[in-house]
Amino acid sequence: MLAIVNSVNYVCGVILNLKMGIKERKERHKEDLRQRILDAAKVLFLKEGYEATSIRKIASAIEFSPTTIYLYYKDKTDIIYxxxxxxxxxxxxKFSALSNVENAFERLKAMGRTYLQFSVENREFYELMFVMKEPLEFLQTVCGEGNEEWEDGVEAFNFLVNTIADCQRSGYFKNHDTKMFSLLVWSTVHGLCTLNMHGHMRHVVEKHLIEVQDGSQILDVAFNSYVKFLEQIKS
Structure with missing residues (x-):
């Protein structure tokens, strides 16, 4: 009798493991397909523009039907968000990795360099996050005024605000409003990234309007000049 019970338990265990394995494979397949949709859309949005990119084009890029896309996303605004x-x-x-930098001004410089590197290595993401207007329109029309739907963006900016506040406690930028100065810092570094991304900085160098020894390093040169400016306003 005991042998029969053990056999039944063994068979039930095998069946349960098979069911769990099938479920895990299905979930993995769904996540893989979701990522393929996002990767294809990211490239198309940058290459052809938001308006020219359709669900049909995204589906064609991953060789699935448009109906499949709609199983995962309501429309392309949902995808871009x-x-x-x-x-x-x-x-x-990437910013969180800098939390252990105790010197606030060194952390601020590291954040700037991290931001520059992110824009160079992740152009598609950068365009979606900071240049294209459609994700913001989605936030305003679909998500409303709350910050809970943009938690990651809020936390990224707050990390900068907290770093500026730490700098002020160390004697930097003391006569400036913390959040407004944070906006100024972000706007300046964003400007460098965007000008570089679209070739305007290189164009200025090529036209000999700015002399640098190595034109390929113009972004780093410009950022270092900005850092020197920040160092001068320790007051």
Whole structure:
């Protein structure tokens, strides 16, 4: 009798494991397909523009039917918002790695360099996060005024605000409003990234309007000049 019970338990265990294995494979397949949709959309949005990119084009890029896309996303605004969230999660994780930098001004410089590197290595994400207007329109029309739907973006900016506040406690930027100065810092570094991304900085060098020894390093040269400016306003 005991042998029969053990056999039944063994068979039930095998069946349960098979069911769990099938479920896990299905979930993995769903996540893989979701990522393929996002990756294809990211490239198309940058290459062809938001308006020219359709669900049909995204489906064609991954060789699935448009109906399949709609199983995962309501429309392309839902896709572009998902991409923006993914980009902010990645940027936030890079900023979080700098939390252990105790010197606030050194942390601020490291944040700037991290931001520059992110824009160079993740152009598609950067365009979606900071240049294209459609993700913001989605936030305003679909998500409303609350910050909970843009948690990653809020946390990324707050990390900068907290770093500026730490700098002020160390004697930097003391006569400036913390949040407004944070906006100024972000706007300046964003400007460098965008000008570089679209070739305007290189164009200025090529026209000999700015002399640098190595034109390929113009972004670093410009950022270092900005850092020197920040160092001069320790008051």
């Amino acid at each position: 998902a991409l923006q969230k993914e980009g902010f999660k990645e940027l936030r994780s």
